[in-house]
Amino acid sequence: MRIKYNYTFIYIASGLFFLILCLALILTCFSPKPPYTSIAGAREAIAASRYKKTNKYLPAEYARLIETYDSAMIKWKCENEKFLLKRNYAEIKNMADTIIVSAEALSKKAVTIGNNLDSLLRNEFKTIEEHISRYDTIFSIIPVPAELTEKYTRGKLFYLEGRSAFVNNELSRAFEKLQQASKICREATSKAKEYLVSYFDQYDNWVKLVDDALKTSARRKNYVIIVDKFARNCQVYFSGKLKYTFEAELGPRWIGDKRHKGDNATPEGKYQVIKKLGPKQTKYYKALLINYPNEEDRKRFSDEIQNGSLPVNSDIGGLIEIHGDGGKGFHWTNGCIALKNRNMDNVFRMVSVGTPVVIVGSTKKLTELFNLE
Amino acid sequence: MKKIFGLGLLALGLAVMLSGCGKLPQADIDAATAAIDSAKMAGANVYIAEEFVAIEDSLKSAIEKIEQQKSKMFKNFAEPVKQLQEVKMLAAEATKKAATVKEQVKQEVQSALGEVTTMVAENKDLITKAPKGKEGKAALEAMQSELGVIETSVAEATTLFDSGEFMTAKEKIMAAKEKAVSINTELKDAIAKYTRK
Numbered sequence: 279m280r281i282k283y284n285y286t287f288i289y290i291a292s293g294l295f296f297l298i299l300c301l302a303l304i305l306t307c308f309s310p311k312p313p314y315t316s317i318a319g320a321r322e323a324i325a326a327s328r329y330k331k332t333n334k335y336l337p338a339e340y341a342r343l344i345e346t347y348d349s350a351m352i353k354w355k356c357e358n359e360k361f362l363l364k365r366n367y368a369e370i371k372n373m374a375d376t377i378i379v380s381a382e383a384l385s386k387k388a389v390t391i392g393n394n395l396d397s398l399l400r401n402e403f404k405t406i407e408e409h410i411s412r413y414d415t416i417f418s419i420i421p422v423p424a425e426l427t428e429k430y431t432r433g434k435l436f437y438l439e440g441r442s443a444f445v446n447n448e449l450s451r452a453f454e455k456l457q458q459a460s461k462i463c464r465e466a467t468s469k470a471k472e473y474l475v476s477y478f479d480q481y482d483n484w485v486k487l488v489d490d491a492l493k494t495s496a497r498r499k500n501y502v503i504i505v506d507k508f509a510r511n512c513q514v515y516f517s518g519k520l521k522y523t524f525e526a527e528l529g530p531r532w533i534g535d536k537r538h539k540g541d542n543a544t545p546e547g548k549y550q551v552i553k554k555l556g557p558k559q560t561k562y563y564k565a566l567l568i569n570y571p572n573e574e575d576r577k578r579f580s581d582e583i584q585n586g587s588l589p590v591n592s593d594i595g596g597l598i599e600i601h602g603d604g605g606k607g608f609h610w611t612n613g614c615i616a617l618k619n620r621n622m623d624n625v626f627r628m629v630s631v632g633t634p635v636v637i638v639g640s641t642k643k644l645t646e647l648f649n650l651e
Numbered sequence: 652m653k654k655i656f657g658l659g660l661l662a663l664g665l666a667v668m669l670s671g672c673g674k675l676p677q678a679d680i681d682a683a684t685a686a687i688d689s690a691k692m693a694g695a696n697v698y699i700a701e702e703f704v705a706i707e708d709s710l711k712s713a714i715e716k717i718e719q720q721k722s723k724m725f726k727n728f729a730e731p732v733k734q735l736q737e738v739k740m741l742a743a744e745a746t747k748k749a750a751t752v753k754e755q756v757k758q759e760v761q762s763a764l765g766e767v768t769t770m771v772a773e774n775k776d777l778i779t780k781a782p783k784g785k786e787g788k789a790a791l792e793a794m795q796s797e798l799g800v801i802e803t804s805v806a807e808a809t810t811l812f813d814s815g816e817f818m819t820a821k822e823k824i825m826a827a828k829e830k831a832v833s834i835n836t837e838l839k840d841a842i843a844k845y846t847r848k
Binding site: 302306309312314318321325328347351354355357358362365367421427428431432434435438439441442443451607608 | 708711712800825
């Protein structure tokens with residue numbers, strides 16, 4: 279069977295095909311170029327800036343970059359909805375170019391901040407560690423008020439949290455924690471320092487008490503016991519000359535004068551031995567009972583009751599001794615002075631009733647003991 | 652009439668062939684986006700943050716490629732579709748990984764919370780067992796005050812834990828643990844020194 283070709287139809291169809299093809303080619307040629315390279319470049323620039331931690335150091339600026347990128351993408355989608363020749367990607371390209379420029383600038387800024395923050399953090403660590411070390415060496419051996427210990431502990435916890443954040447490369451959080459730690463530790467150290475300085479206001483009086491006692495000992499050729507609280511020792515002088523120095527343990531609240539019964543403080547001032555107690559007369563091996571409270575103590579106690587510093591039902595306390603059973607390594611008595619038994623034997627042998635006992639905060643200046651600067 | 656109809660069909664077919672070869676892979680976009688949302692819900696943005704951001708970037712890149720194709724006369728979505736499927740797979744893996752890491756951190760914090768609580772109780776017990784009266788009672792005041800601070804820290808860490816902020820809770824509880832251990836050691840040393848005498 280012979281096929282009949284309808285040449286007119288074939289000509290028209292071919293013509294239409296080429297027409298549509300040409301139209302498609304014209305549309306492709308004349309349609310605006312999609313902003314793919316710019317947008318992809320912008321995304322890569324954001325990723326590169328994130329690598330420089332812009333999201334951590336400059337979160338607001340980083341968020342703006344993301345926002346601009348998202349807006350550009352939305353605009354691109356909207357433009358793609360339009361007829362091919364009506365699309366305009368100029369604004370999108372501009373936005374993408376702005377992102378690239380901003381991301382690069384932010385990256386540089388973040389690197390600077392990162393370097394600064396790193397060195398800032400290292401300095402901050404150094405400062406806080408110095409504070410902690412100073413506090414631990416000076417104030418941990420001194421019975422500072424409980425609120426200071428609490429403050430210092432809080433600061434130390436912030437420091438530990440900051441250290442943990444630093445290890446996890448969370449520098450911003452580490453910085454935040456260290457700033458909190460620094461503020462609290464500085465306050466605690468400063469208050470503890472004030473407390474110590476105020477205690478040493480009595481230094482001149484202590485020096486005078488010791489000098490007078492030594493001069494009297496030299497003149498009368500007798501023994502005198504000097505208890506230096508800060509040096510944690512008990513010095514035995516004869517004729518104004520140092521014979522022995524023994525380690526001593528005091529009450530836990532040994533800073534400051536004894537004010538009342540139960541304050542665990544060791545009194546300060548000039549006293550004398552009023553009774554020698556042998557092994558069966560005391561539960562602390564051997565003891566030398568001193569005349570606390572003396573006249574001065576009674577007057578101060580009475581003044582404190584009158585001015586309301588102490589409750590009216592307060593008790594001044596008593597039975598302060600230099601006794602044995604010491605050598606525990608920490609201050610544990612109720613205000614007495616505890617010596618090791620073998621040292622107590624020596625003191626007990628040398629000392630008689632009436633021997634002066636001078637108890638002072640320190641025989642050295644505060645600046646000789648600690649560097650508080 | 653037949654000829655005109657035939658020509659019309661041909662023209663339409665050509666137009667469709669030239670302008671709309673590729674179909675928009677909306678289902679793949681939705682699946683990849685949903686997979687990323689699931690990963691985020693599992694905490695991937697917190698526990699495996701870098702990985703998560705890389706997957707998000709990959710999704711963005713795929714969507715850019717889709718828009719690029721949409722901008723063209725002749726569309727071909729094969730490459731972005733392949734990328735979207737990879738994103739979906741990676742996001743599913745990230746969901747599992749994040750859940751595992753989150754669980755590990757959770758367990759770690761839970762265990763540390765228990766340890767610190769026990770240690771605080773032990774420290775309190777050591778304080779009460781320490782010689783009373785004349786020996787050492789007041790010396791332990793400072794430690795008691797430190798324990799109070801640790802207890803506050805434990806309470807804060809517990810609140811963070813309960814609200815699902817395991818990483819921050821971990822930081823806090825680990826610091827409290829370090830301090831509690833140092834107090835415990837200090838306390839035991841002091842008691843040992845005392846009992847030796």
